[in-house]
Amino acid sequence: MSELDTPVVRGFHEMYYENVSRTWRNTRWFGTIVEKCPLDLWVYQEIVHETFPELIVETGTMEGGSALYLASILDLLGAGEVVTVDIEYKPWRPAHPRVTYLTGSSTSPDIVANLLQRASGKRSVMVILDSDHSESHVLDELRLLSPLVTSGNYLIVEDTNINGNPVVPWFGPGPREALDEFLLEDDRFAVDRTREKFYLTFNPGGFLRRR
Numbered sequence: 001m002s003e004l005d006t007p008v009v010r011g012f013h014e015m016y017y018e019n020v021s022r023t024w025r026n027t028r029w030f031g032t033i034v035e036k037c038p039l040d041l042w043v044y045q046e047i048v049h050e051t052f053p054e055l056i057v058e059t060g061t062m063e064g065g066s067a068l069y070l071a072s073i074l075d076l077l078g079a080g081e082v083v084t085v086d087i088e089y090k091p092w093r094p095a096h097p098r099v100t101y102l103t104g105s106s107t108s109p110d111i112v113a114n115l116l117q118r119a120s121g122k123r124s125v126m127v128i129l130d131s132d133h134s135e136s137h138v139l140d141e142l143r144l145l146s147p148l149v150t151s152g153n154y155l156i157v158e159d160t161n162i163n164g165n166p167v168v169p170w171f172g173p174g175p176r177e178a179l180d181e182f183l184l185e186d187d188r189f190a191v192d193r194t195r196e197k198f199y200l201t202f203n204p205g206g207f208l209r210r211r
Contacts, residue, residue: 009199010166016200017167024202027065029072032094034065036158039198041066043207044128044156045073047195051153053126054080057115059106059141060131060158061086064093071098083118085111086131106131107140119148130158133171138178146186149210155189157206165204179206187211 067084074080085102104111119125149155160176162168195207
């Protein structure tokens, strides 16, 4: 049994996740809803500080809170940009000089080509996947967007905790199952369990470091 599978960790994880109006859907960065676990956000800033990404690609923008958060961390470093992709355009999302919003599917040829062009020649690129959580879509994202990630940086698959891992057991195959399949076919990435040090993470097994 791993440390994340102990009854106390699973119990707190389930309690935290299921009380959505009190916890993760009531979490804001400078007034904008983020919809992420704050412990994961803390780990993200540690990764950003360690890897100094010139480009962070995020799929699944929602209200724009996580893009704003990442841009704020890049502000502290004095360099870098965030490109965030979503199928829905929302004009009220926060504006920031380091954030670019792209509207479209994260697996569409036009969006993938756009991202590949933006990443070309970049020394350090990080990718965070948080869009459609179906297994087929996440697996397509992994196959199409993993080449963006530079050596030593991270490809983060979010919400691997759903489908009973340990929450939302009724969801069906999702990010975790896509991740497991991807790792069987691609040896460029290794799971970094040190990023789960706070016990509660919405991304168990989802912090992938490119070798």
